[in-house]
Every structure is written in structure tokens, then in C-alpha cells.
Amino acid sequence: MMKTPVNQMSPGLQFLLFVVVFAAIFIIGNLLGIAIIAVMYGLNLVMEIAQLNFTNPQSIPALYILQIVTTTIPIFLAPVIFGYWVAKAPSQYIKPTIRIPWMLFIVAFFVMLFSPPLIEFLSNINQQMVLPKWLNGLERWMKESEESARRMTGAILNMQTIGDCIKNIILIGLLTAIAEEFMFRGVIQTILQKWTKNTHVAIWVTAAIFSAFHMEFYGFLPRLLLGALFGYFVAWSGSIWPAVWGHFLNNGSAVVITYLYQKKYIKLNPDDTTVFSWWQYIFSLIIIIILLLVYKKIALGKKQPELNGEELG
Structure with missing residues (x-):
């Protein structure tokens, strides 16, 4: 013992x-x-x-x-x-409390609603990544891993019926969100917070681990951003559930859009990386920053200390 x-x-x-x-x-x-x-x-x-x-x-x-x-x-x-x-x-390590302001879920919803342009921008930067020649072997392995993940995900997301869509919303949207948030923003971020004594460092290092864990290297930056957003949701609220909610919205909407596109109900290709313009990228960034400040104010309240590296929740 x-x-x-x-x-x-x-x-x-x-x-x-x-x-x-x-x-x-x-x-x-x-x-x-x-x-x-x-x-x-x-x-x-x-x-x-x-x-x-x-x-x-x-x-x-x-x-x-x-x-x-x-x-x-x-x-x-x-x-x-x-x-x-x-x-x-x-x-302390999972933060399953539900005693938080309900407005946090609404603000988190709008954060995720306005995030696609910024995610697309980071994805486009990521796709242009070229490693030095002496790392050709690593780059080849990264591309092969990316292709394997893409083909496996494509097989699961090949939906024929509305039942397939609902099944994927539950598995990829809900269950994955709960499991990954418990692990990354729950345990790992908490341990790193204790280790580094700095909330920001803990959030971004956890986000990097979260992104690398998916073994999709050419989607590293957009997933890093999402991981950081979920990290701040948890750090400021002291609850895992706003992050689960945001994660579910991100994954679940991707499933629904893919299904609608496959059934030709919409023309928006979920794999298209040229949907937004530069002004939309900038607008997305500004709105997300404002929404995060609103989220922080609601979560911490006027009497709570500002985020300064001390452990919150």
C-alpha cells in the first residue's frame, strides 16, 4: 500500500x-x-x-x-x-460538479459557433507545414498516419441512414467528448496545473498533448486551439461539463454536416478548407476573445481572484 x-x-x-x-x-x-x-x-x-x-x-x-x-x-x-x-x-481531478451558472453553456455554445473560421485558418497553416529534408522519414510517417486516420474515420462516417447519423452523434459526439474531457481537461490538466503552478501553461500543454494524442499531425493546430478553449472552460468554471458541451458541439456538428452533405441536403463540403475569407478569420478571433472574457467574468464573478497562475477549482 x-x-x-x-x-x-x-x-x-x-x-x-x-x-x-x-x-x-x-x-x-x-x-x-x-x-x-x-x-x-x-x-x-x-x-x-x-x-x-x-x-x-x-x-x-x-x-x-x-x-x-x-x-x-x-x-x-x-x-x-x-x-x-x-x-x-x-x-479535484475530474471536476464533475454541475453547480455552475447555466449561462456558461450558452456562452460556450457561441464560442463554438464562431470558431470554424479560426479553425479553418489554423488548418490551412498546418497543411502547409514542410519538414526539413533530413526529417523526410518522419514527415512520411506523419502523412501515412494521417491517411490511415482519415480512411478509418471516413469508413465510420459513411452514413446511409439517419440511424447511422444518430449513432455517430452519440459515439463520436457525446461519448468521445465525455471520455476525452475527463482524461485531458480533468486529470491531465489538473496534474499539470499542480506541476507548473501556472494555469495558462497547464491549459496549453494539455491542449498540445490532447492534439498529439489523436495522431493527426496535419490537424495539430486547430485541435490545439480547441483543446485550449476547452481548457479555459474548465479552469474558469471549475467544472468539466462546459468543456464536454463544447467538445460535443464540435464533434456532433461535424457528424451532422457530413451526413447532410452525403445526402446532398447541403452543398457545403465538410472537407473544404476555403469556406471563409480573411475578414472572417479576424472577426472569428475577435468574437472568440470577447466571448472568453464574458465566460471568465460569469464563471469567476466579481469577488473571485483573476486568473494568475493559482489553482482554480
Whole structure:
């Protein structure tokens, strides 16, 4: 048994312990997911999916099972187990409180509503990234990883019915938002806050880890921005739920727009990166800054100390 409570250990040890907990659950989840697919559909389908071959009709339901068992559940369980049973301080490490001003959810909604132009701008910068020649091998690996992620996501988002759309809203929108926010803005950001003693550093480093975790390197900058927005939602409110709400809005709207485009209900291609103009990029940035200041004022209130590097919530 550990003599010192986990929440009183050094942040470095807390971070290491959480990585161990997550790695163990992640490995178990992946082994279990592969075993389930092998039993239900045969080992050949496992090999086909590994080779990004989705021609088999059974590959799509198998992908859903793999997504849930190997990724969503481990990302959810690791922070829950760490917060509730390892550190025994869920209010500190997960921040599940719902006792916050309801206006925060409205402001968060408008932040996400006005974010697409800025996300597009960062995405376009990201796409132009070229590494030095001596890093050609790394760049090739990054592009291959990006393509693999794109093809797997494309297979899941190939929606034929409204039921497929609803299923993806629940899985990619809601469940992913809850799991990832518990892990990144809950546990990891809290530990980094303790470690660095600086809220801004904790938020942006967590956002960078969050973005890198997705293994989509040419979408690193826009996901970094989103991670930072979610981080400030949590840091100022002391609750994980505004970040979950913002994350759900981002992912869920992407699913809905993709479905509407596939069904030719709209002409806006979700993969198009030339939708907005320069003045819209600037307008998006200004509005988001204003909305964040409004969010901060509502969350902290007049009697609360300004954000200065001390731990909030």
C-alpha cells in the first residue's frame, strides 16, 4: 500500500501513475477488442481492418466495436479510476460538479459557433507545414498516419441512414467528448496545473498533448486551439461539463454536416478548407476573445481572484 495519498504526491509522480493506469487499461482494452472481433467475425476481418480494407460489410460494425472497446472505454475508465479510486478526489481531478451558472453553456455554445473560421485558418497553416529534408522519414510517417486516420474515420462516417447519423452523434459526439474531457481537461490538466503552478501553461500543454494524442499531425493546430478553449472552460468554471458541451458541439456538428452533405441536403463540403475569407478569420478571433472574457467574468464573478497562475477549482 502507498503510505502517502496520491493527491499529496508530487505532480510528477501523479502524472507517471496516471500514465501507468491508462497504459494498463488501454492494453487490456485493445486485447479485448481484438478478441471480440476475432470471435464474432473471424481473425481475417481483424487483419483486413489492420490493412485499412473496409470492403467487407462486417468491417463497419467491427470498427464501432473497436472504437468503443479499444479507445473510448479506456480513455473514460482511466481518469474515472484514477480520480475516484486511486487519488480518491474526483472533485479535484475530474471536476464533475454541475453547480455552475447555466449561462456558461450558452456562452460556450457561441464560442463554438464562431470558431470554424479560426479553425479553418489554423488548418490551412498546418497543411502547409514542410519538414526539413533530413526529417523526410518522419514527415512520411506523419502523412501515412494521417491517411490511415482519415480512411478509418471516413469508413465510420459513411452514413446511409439517419440511424447511422444518430449513432455517430452519440459515439463520436457525446461519448468521445465525455471520455476525452475527463482524461485531458480533468486529470491531465489538473496534474499539470499542480506541476507548473501556472494555469495558462497547464491549459496549453494539455491542449498540445490532447492534439498529439489523436495522431493527426496535419490537424495539430486547430485541435490545439480547441483543446485550449476547452481548457479555459474548465479552469474558469471549475467544472468539466462546459468543456464536454463544447467538445460535443464540435464533434456532433461535424457528424451532422457530413451526413447532410452525403445526402446532398447541403452543398457545403465538410472537407473544404476555403469556406471563409480573411475578414472572417479576424472577426472569428475577435468574437472568440470577447466571448472568453464574458465566460471568465460569469464563471469567476466579481469577488473571485483573476486568473494568475493559482489553482482554480
